[in-house]
Amino acid sequence: xxxxxxxxxxxxxxxxxxxxxxxxxxxxxxxxxxxxxxxxxxxxxxxxxxxxxxxxxxxxxxxxxxxxxxxxxxxxxxxxxxxxxxxxxxxxxxxxxxxxxxxxxxxxxxxxx
Amino acid sequence: xxxxxxxxxxxxxxxxxxxxxxxxxxxxxxxxxxxxxxxxxxxxxxxxxxxxxxxxxxxxxxxxxxxxxxxxxxxxxxxxxxxxxxxxxxxxxxxxxxxxxxxxxxxxxxxxxxx
Numbered sequence: 001x002x003x004x005x006x007x008x009x010x011x012x013x014x015x016x017x018x019x020x021x022x023x024x025x026x027x028x029x030x031x032x033x034x035x036x037x038x039x040x041x042x043x044x045x046x047x048x049x050x051x052x053x054x055x056x057x058x059x060x061x062x063x064x065x066x067x068x069x070x071x072x073x074x075x076x077x078x079x080x081x082x083x084x085x086x087x088x089x090x091x092x093x094x095x096x097x098x099x100x101x102x103x104x105x106x107x108x109x110x111x112x113x
Numbered sequence: 114x115x116x117x118x119x120x121x122x123x124x125x126x127x128x129x130x131x132x133x134x135x136x137x138x139x140x141x142x143x144x145x146x147x148x149x150x151x152x153x154x155x156x157x158x159x160x161x162x163x164x165x166x167x168x169x170x171x172x173x174x175x176x177x178x179x180x181x182x183x184x185x186x187x188x189x190x191x192x193x194x195x196x197x198x199x200x201x202x203x204x205x206x207x208x209x210x211x212x213x214x215x216x217x218x219x220x221x222x223x224x225x226x227x228x
Contacts, residue, residue: 042117043156043219102158103155
């Protein structure tokens with residue numbers, strides 16, 4: 001089952017602008033992670049936020065988590081053409097063993113130079 | 114370079130062929146995963162191995178058969194596939210379970226085309 005759903009599905013912005021992507025999930029989680037995927041390649045971990053955290057920063061990335069709304073957002077500030085990629089949220093929920101990482105459908109971000 | 118290596122990078126096979134995908138990690142991780150990524154669909158978890166034992170199957174068709182001979186290697190054996198099985202197959206590994214914040218390290222994937 002799909003745990004996370006990203007919104008929007010696609011986003012096109014100019015270099016220098018900020019990009020915001022949202023993720024909603026269905027069940028309780030212990031943590032939420034964001035990953036990036038360049039076209040046809042593997043995913044790369046960007047940042048993890050735990051359920052007891054509300055905001056986290058890493059360089060130009062800012063992640064928020066609202067457990068009451070079961071949603072998270074990823075903000076990329078001062079975007080660059082090299083940020084063009086697909087971005088996925090992933091959660092640890094969906095089974096009792098806690099060994100599954102379940103991904104959403106992703107947001108395709110295009111940053112125009 | 115994430116430390117997870119998949120081979121081959123590209124594979125074209127007929128529906129009657131038998132082939133295998135290979136994944137290797139030397140990160141000392143305890144868990145390895147196979148994911149399937151089809152166009153316009155979320156990543157689908159196919160198999161999870163933790164300490165070399167399979168813990169999740171997710172009702173994957175039997176034409177996909179995983180093998181984990183040791184903690185560093187993971188295989189996906191393919192036979193009598195269908196054209197709809199064409200996808201990017203991604204291998205990942207993690208040191209800790211996602212439950213406790215384990216992050217996944219992905220390989221570059223194998224682009225599989227079934228003709």
